[in-house]
Amino acid sequence: MTSGTMAIEVQGLTKVYHPPSSPPVTALDGLDLRVRRGEIFGLLGKNGAGKTTLLRILTTLMPPSAGRVTILGHDVIDDSLRVRQNICVVLQENAVELYLSVLDNLITYARFHALARRDIIPRAERVMEQFELTEHRAQKVIDLSGGLKRRVQVAKVFMVEKPIVFLDEATTGMDPINKRATLTAIREQARAGRTIFLTTHILEEAEELCDTIAIIDRGKCLAMGSLPAIKSLIPNAFEISITFDMLPESLAAEFRALPLLKLEQKHATIEARIRAIDLPLLETISRLARGATVRHFEVRSATLEDVFVGLLGSGARASDTREPGAP
Amino acid sequence: MTMILAVMYREYRIRKTSLTWLFYDLFMPLTYLLLFGIGLDRAFAQGIPIPGGTISYNAFFLSGVLAMACFGIAINTSYGFFVDRDNGIFYEFLTYPMTRAQFLIGKIVFNCLMSLAQATLTVVLGVLLLGIPFLWSQTVFVLLGVALGTAGWFFFLATFALRIRRNDMFNTFINVAYFVLMFASSLFYPLDQLPSWLRIVSWINPMTWHTDALRYATIGVGDVRIVVLEATAFALFLLLSFGAALQTIRRAILR
Numbered sequence: 038m039t040s041g042t043m044a045i046e047v048q049g050l051t052k053v054y055h056p057p058s059s060p061p062v063t064a065l066d067g068l069d070l071r072v073r074r075g076e077i078f079g080l081l082g083k084n085g086a087g088k089t090t091l092l093r094i095l096t097t098l099m100p101p102s103a104g105r106v107t108i109l110g111h112d113v114i115d116d117s118l119r120v121r122q123n124i125c126v127v128l129q130e131n132a133v134e135l136y137l138s139v140l141d142n143l144i145t146y147a148r149f150h151a152l153a154r155r156d157i158i159p160r161a162e163r164v165m166e167q168f169e170l171t172e173h174r175a176q177k178v179i180d181l182s183g184g185l186k187r188r189v190q191v192a193k194v195f196m197v198e199k200p201i202v203f204l205d206e207a208t209t210g211m212d213p214i215n216k217r218a219t220l221t222a223i224r225e226q227a228r229a230g231r232t233i234f235l236t237t238h239i240l241e242e243a244e245e246l247c248d249t250i251a252i253i254d255r256g257k258c259l260a261m262g263s264l265p266a267i268k269s270l271i272p273n274a275f276e277i278s279i280t281f282d283m284l285p286e287s288l289a290a291e292f293r294a295l296p297l298l299k300l301e302q303k304h305a306t307i308e309a310r311i312r313a314i315d316l317p318l319l320e321t322i323s324r325l326a327r328g329a330t331v332r333h334f335e336v337r338s339a340t341l342e343d344v345f346v347g348l349l350g351s352g353a354r355a356s357d358t359r360e361p362g363a364p
Numbered sequence: 365m366t367m368i369l370a371v372m373y374r375e376y377r378i379r380k381t382s383l384t385w386l387f388y389d390l391f392m393p394l395t396y397l398l399l400f401g402i403g404l405d406r407a408f409a410q411g412i413p414i415p416g417g418t419i420s421y422n423a424f425f426l427s428g429v430l431a432m433a434c435f436g437i438a439i440n441t442s443y444g445f446f447v448d449r450d451n452g453i454f455y456e457f458l459t460y461p462m463t464r465a466q467f468l469i470g471k472i473v474f475n476c477l478m479s480l481a482q483a484t485l486t487v488v489l490g491v492l493l494l495g496i497p498f499l500w501s502q503t504v505f506v507l508l509g510v511a512l513g514t515a516g517w518f519f520f521l522a523t524f525a526l527r528i529r530r531n532d533m534f535n536t537f538i539n540v541a542y543f544v545l546m547f548a549s550s551l552f553y554p555l556d557q558l559p560s561w562l563r564i565v566s567w568i569n570p571m572t573w574h575t576d577a578l579r580y581a582t583i584g585v586g587d588v589r590i591v592v593l594e595a596t597a598f599a600l601f602l603l604l605s606f607g608a609a610l611q612t613i614r615r616a617i618l619r
Contacts, residue, residue: 096459122461132456134374136381145377148370149460177381 043107044201044232045072045095050104052090052256064090066256067104072249074109074200077223077233079247081240081341083349087256088236089129092205095234096126109200125150125194129205129236133190135179139170142178142189143196150197160196167222168192169215184210191219195226202226204235208242220246244341252348259348267344274298276337277322280306282330291325305332367462371470379478389440389478393433393486401425401494404552412554414585422494424585427578428551429490430483430510431571435545437482438517439538441475442525446534464613468522468606472515479514480507487582498582505581509595512602513574519605520570526612545571550579573598 047070054062064087072078082088093099094106097117105112111119134142143161152160165171168188173181178189187210194202204223208216223246227233237243243250244264251261260270281288284305292300292307295318299310311318319336326334379386401422411418448454457467483506490496521538528534546552548562549571555563566572573594580586 098455098458118461118463121459124459126456126459128452128456128459130452130455132452134378134453135451137377141377145370145374148373149367149457149462151366151370151461 042074043071044074044076044109045070045078045234046105046107047071047091047095048105050091050094050106051102052087052094052099053102064256065094065101065104068253068256068258070251070258070261072232072234074232075227075230076248077227077235077246079243079250080234080236080253081243081250081345082236082253086253088253089205090256091253092126092128092203092234092236096124096203097121123199124201124203125197125199126203127191127194127205127207129209131183131186131190133178133186133193136177138175138177139165139181139189140174143193146193147196150199152197157196164192164195167195168218184212184215187211188215188219195222198229198231200230201232201234204233206237207235208237208239216242240341240345250341252345254349260344264341267341268338270344270348274310274312274338274343275319276340276343277309277311277319278306278333278335278337279309279322279326279331280333281326282332285329288325288328291328292322295321295325367460367466368470368473371462371467372474375471375474385440389437390482390485392436393429393482394489396432397422397425397429397486397490398493401429405494413556419583419585420494420496422490423496423583424554424579425552426487426490426496426498427575427582429486430506430578430582431513431551431575432546433482433486434479434510434513434574435517435542435571437475437479437514438521439542441471441518442521443534443538444471445522445525446531450531458613465610468519468609468613472518475518476511476514479510483507483510496583499584502581502584506578509574509578509581512599513578516570516574516598516602516605519602519609522609523605523612526609545569549575551575570598570601573601 047068050065050068050070051063052065054064056062066087068087068091070091080088080091090099094101094113095108097113097120100114107113108120109123111123113120134145137145140161143164144157147157147160148154162171165174168191170185170188170192173185178186181189191204191207191211194204202223207223208219211219220242223233223235227248233246235243235246247264249261249263250267252259252267260267282305284302284307289302289307292302292309295309297309297311297318299308301308309322311322379389404425405421408421412421412424445454448457458464460467462470487496487498487506491498521541524537525534528537548565549569550566551571555566555572558566576586577591577595577598580588580591
């Protein structure tokens with residue numbers, strides 16, 4: 038894979054903070070990442086894993102201590118202006134003009150990104166409609182609720198069409214409907230060829246959106262690859278959920294006696310996890326389930342959350358799980 | 365240029381949302397001149413001695429008011445960094461497609477225009493209401509002095525506003541700076557009558573350089589050789605402050 042197909046390349050990136058009267062803190066420790074053009078890339082990690090530090094370096098807000106980062110081939114230190122000309126960013130912190138109206142926030146943002154003046158108002162109308170902000174257009178942002186403020190902040194990046202969009206916890210504080218609208222908008226942007234780099238704590242969101250996922254911890258990349266590749270990192274497991282009309286104690290005891298990876302009982306529902314290769318056990322569960330009236334029976338593979346907890350809970354070693362031929 | 369205009373546009377939109385702020389920026393120096401100036405004009409009824417005669421306190425104080433107004437606008441503009449940081453928008457700005465210099469210049473060009481509007485109102489109404497003998501032939505130098513003065517003070521204060529993280533610390537710094545720069549200078553009174561130690565402090569104070577240059581430009585009072593020297597020193601102060609502010613915004617935003 039040549040660098041021409043790469044939107045973001047991170048090589049040996051290290052960032053060490055030197056807080057006054059405290060020992061140095063290594064936020065990023067020789068991190069390597071590559072993000073292809075046009076993909077939705079999700080960066081996951083616990084609090085303090087180094088996600089925000091990485092995002093700040095990628096968006097030219099902070100210099101690295103060592104290593105090299107390029108955005109569309111432009112070095113974030115030597116060519117930071119060219120980098121900024123190719124990106125737009127939603128930071129984790131609220132970033133809105135509190136004393137300006139919603140419309141003025143969008144207009145101001147568009148002017149900073151040199152959108153042609155004749156295109157600004159029509160575009161702002163579309164974006165306000167998309168994010169259900171039209172009725173608030175003339176309101177000062179300071180008078181809006183926290184969720185609406187966040188919506189204005191996120192809406193701004195859809196005023197312009199930059200090749201790379203950085204979203205740091207973009208849907209935080211949004212209600213489910215607007216979260217859905219935001220995810221749809223992100224997907225549309227990716228389909229239009231823009232590269233989306235997002236960090237999130239909401240793993241379902243990453244699972245739903247991302248083409249490639251990287252999990253970092255203590256400044257190192259623990260795993261990176263497509264969702265199936267990431268999921269293959271933990272032993273293949275099936276999550277089984279059975280809801281009975283009524284669960285007799287004797288039947289519950291039989292479930293408890295099985296060699297399951299996990300078992301939880303909530304009222305008349307049994308949640309179990311088994312190894313995917315353990316088909317006889319699956320057959321036993323199925324047979325046991327026939328011992329009472331079943332309302333719902335579901336078998337699904339491991340979620341990203343399972344992988345996340347598995348990797349970060351066990352302190353797994355760094356590994357790159359990209360498929361052969363992938364960057 | 366597009367980016368500088370965008371920064372100016374943003375400053376304009378924000379200023380437009382607050383009439384109180386606009387009033388403060390435009391009329392405060394005039395109000396100062398009318399209240400404080402008239403009061404001291406009565407107290408110094410015999411006038412302020414200058415080589416070859418005396419001038420009214422109002423005439424003497426006009427340049428002081430203009431210098432103080434430049435400093436006031438610079439305080440407001442640099443304080444804007446705190447407001448932007450509190451709103452979270454400051455770091456987003458730094459990801460916009462502009463250089464750090466464009467960001468600073470856009471901010472100061474708009475605020476210099478505000479200073480010029482303010483100075484024009486102050487001078488015109490000062491002449492009409494108080495009969496100040498303003499030298500209209502030197503208007504260009506007055507406007508230049510106001511614009512460069514605002515820029516110099518803004519870059520000087522911006523360096524501190526960008527380095528100091530705490531709002532209350534910055535307020536304390538501003539109070540101390542205001543006190544020292546205003547009162548250890550030729551802004552309110554001539555330096556000749558001051559004790560020698562205070563005169564020395566005043567001579568090395570950029571507020572004195574700025575005020576003296578404006579005083580020469582507004583009413584023609586001062587030794588031209590000294591005024592040229594002071595104007596040059598202030599220009600150097602402006603350049604150094606710009607360099608310091610630029611370095612700070614480039615390097616010390618996030619460590």
